[in-house]
Amino acid sequence: MALEQVVKPSDFATEVHNDWCPGCGDFGILRTIQMALAELRMEPHRVTIVSGIGCSAKTIHYVKTYGVHTLHGRALPYAAGVKLANPQLKVLCLSGDGDGLGIGGGHFVNAGRRNLDMLYVIHDNGVYGLTKGQASPTLKLGVQTKSLAHPNINDAVNPIWLALAAGATWVGRGYSYDIKHLVALIKQGIEHKGYAFLDVLQPCPTYNDINTKEWYGGEDRKDANSGRPLPRVYKLEDEGFDPVVHEPLEIEKKATQALEKALEWGDRIPIGVFFKNEHVPTFEERILQRVPTSPWPVGQLEVTAARFTPRELSRISCAGLPISQIRSDISDIASAIAGSSVHTAMSSPR
Numbered sequence: 001m002a003l004e005q006v007v008k009p010s011d012f013a014t015e016v017h018n019d020w021c022p023g024c025g026d027f028g029i030l031r032t033i034q035m036a037l038a039e040l041r042m043e044p045h046r047v048t049i050v051s052g053i054g055c056s057a058k059t060i061h062y063v064k065t066y067g068v069h070t071l072h073g074r075a076l077p078y079a080a081g082v083k084l085a086n087p088q089l090k091v092l093c094l095s096g097d098g099d100g101l102g103i104g105g106g107h108f109v110n111a112g113r114r115n116l117d118m119l120y121v122i123h124d125n126g127v128y129g130l131t132k133g134q135a136s137p138t139l140k141l142g143v144q145t146k147s148l149a150h151p152n153i154n155d156a157v158n159p160i161w162l163a164l165a166a167g168a169t170w171v172g173r174g175y176s177y178d179i180k181h182l183v184a185l186i187k188q189g190i191e192h193k194g195y196a197f198l199d200v201l202q203p204c205p206t207y208n209d210i211n212t213k214e215w216y217g218g219e220d221r222k223d224a225n226s227g228r229p230l231p232r233v234y235k236l237e238d239e240g241f242d243p244v245v246h247e248p249l250e251i252e253k254k255a256t257q258a259l260e261k262a263l264e265w266g267d268r269i270p271i272g273v274f275f276k277n278e279h280v281p282t283f284e285e286r287i288l289q290r291v292p293t294s295p296w297p298v299g300q301l302e303v304t305a306a307r308f309t310p311r312e313l314s315r316i317s318c319a320g321l322p323i324s325q326i327r328s329d330i331s332d333i334a335s336a337i338a339g340s341s342v343h344t345a346m347s348s349p350r
């Protein structure tokens with residue numbers, strides 16, 4: 001449900017002190033999330049953003065929606081629990097590349113095959129920013145950023161390949177300094193029916209001195225005639241790339257072309273939508289088929305006085321649900337999904 005009145009990105013800003021380094025690409029991601037929510041006219045209390053641990057994970061404190069700053073690598077199962085507890089919420093999940101592809105790598109794979117209706121964004125800076133610049137799973141083999149004593153001894157994970165292989169039904173990549181393009185991608189990811197994965201190239205000027213804003217912008221290789229930089233980042237849509245699976249028979253063909261594009265890196269780095277397939281039922285739809293008497297019918301959640309005791313009603317505060325109900329639902333569902341116990345501290349409404 002959207003707001004009647006005009007909303008601005010600043011309506012999604014908080015007063016919380018921001019301690020990111022100057023020039024950090026996280027600022028662009030924060031700004032684009034606020035812009036996308038405003039352009040979609042979302043009601044702040046209908047949105048929940050879940051994050052793990054890292055510089056990137058602090059984003060939730062700077063966006064005026066509900067938010068949960070969870071454990072390192074555990075953002076996805078927590079977000080899954082939130083979505084299943086209240087399918088009416090728009091759920092965004094944010095991770096750093098270490099959070100999502102290192103310690104949280106198992107959850108990354110399993111989120112793909114579930115197809116929950118949510119957007120997962122990875123802030124891809126090639127380093128563990130919060131812990132002073134160790135190599136993250138997306139740093140390429142042989143690259144030596146300034147915190148490393150030796151060139152990276154490990155090869156990199158390709159987040160686009162991994163998301164496609166895991167079954168994500170919408171896969172995109174953005175660049176944190178191309179604000180207009182990134183807003184459009186975040187909006188598409190939020191509106192996609194099913195699990196959307198967005199890899200955002202996010203320079204970390206403090207610890208990654210290789211994949212910098214200047215490097216992405218091609219400042220180190222100028223056109224011989226014009227003297228202008230030759231940017232490495234280009235947009236898939238500018239080259240007529242069509243990522244949409246128009247009918248189920250096309251799935252293999254569209255996945256193959258997405259995998260081919262995902263291999264490009266170095267001189268040409270594609271951003272945009274790689275793959276979009278809405279011919280797969282969401283996890284919520286599958287659950288509803290299995291448990292038709294579910295107390296939370298997808299798309300029909302309405303709180304009625306009859307459902308809760310007077311004491312519970314007095315505590316209703318989060319998107320129309322009592323915190324006690326949310327806590328126990330999230331705990332049960334997330335634990336079942338993660339196969340482990342999950343901490344359930346809720347952040348209070350800001």
Ligand SMILES: Cc1ncc(C[n+]2csc(CCOP(=O)(O)OP(=O)(O)O)c2C)c(N)n1
Nearest residue numbers: 053054055056072096097098099128129130
């Ligand atoms: C279980 C656990 N292991 C390790 C850490 C230490 N730690 C905190 S953040 C982090 C990595 C952050 O890197 P990334 O996810 O890429 O986020 P960024 O800071 O780059 O945004 C690590 C290793 C932790 N908090 N918890």
Ligand code: SF4
Nearest residue numbers: 020021024055129204
């Ligand atoms: S360490 Fe890097 S990722 Fe973290 S706030 Fe600073 S510039 Fe951003």
Ligand SMILES: [Mg+2]
Nearest residue numbers: 096097127129
């Ligand atoms: Mg990182």
